Amino acid sequence: MVFALAGRAGSAGRRLLHRVLPVHAQAAQYRVRPAVLNWSDRYGDGTPDFVRLTDPADQAAFRRWFTLIAEYQAARPQAQTPAEITDCASLLRYAYREALKRHDDVWFQTSGIEVAAPPGEIRAWSYPHSPLGTALFRVTPGAFSAED
Numbered sequence: 001m002v003f004a005l006a007g008r009a010g011s012a013g014r015r016l017l018h019r020v021l022p023v024h025a026q027a028a029q030y031r032v033r034p035a036v037l038n039w040s041d042r043y044g045d046g047t048p049d050f051v052r053l054t055d056p057a058d059q060a061a062f063r064r065w066f067t068l069i070a071e072y073q074a075a076r077p078q079a080q081t082p083a084e085i086t087d088c089a090s091l092l093r094y095a096y097r098e099a100l101k102r103h104d105d106v107w108f109q110t111s112g113i114e115v116a117a118p119p120g121e122i123r124a125w126s127y128p129h130s131p132l133g134t135a136l137f138r139v140t141p142g143a144f145s146a147e148d
Helices: 023-030 056-075 088-099 105-111
Strands: none
């Protein structure tokens, strides 16, 4: 899946707050309803096109956050990791979801991660305000369809 962040450098020791207008708010602003979304899946991999991060800056930011979060959690003693991380697959799901969140002061306090210069924020949308809500992971094989 193609996701990324809009990388903005910040001063050392300070966290940048980037305002991300959730997709649902964007839809309300432009009077777009989920029913009018293009439900296509051009790669046939189960990911609808409207969820893909197509902006190269968004893609780069996602990769940076994902890597940072996964490495941070993998290096911690098991007693200090979130309870949902029980194996490699759950670590990847956790890092994926956390990378898509808005990284504000509350997120940093909750995660315990400290970064001198955050890699930026995804501008397209943030979790859980995705076009599909909290449904990030699909278990049905094949191409995505509106019925999913």
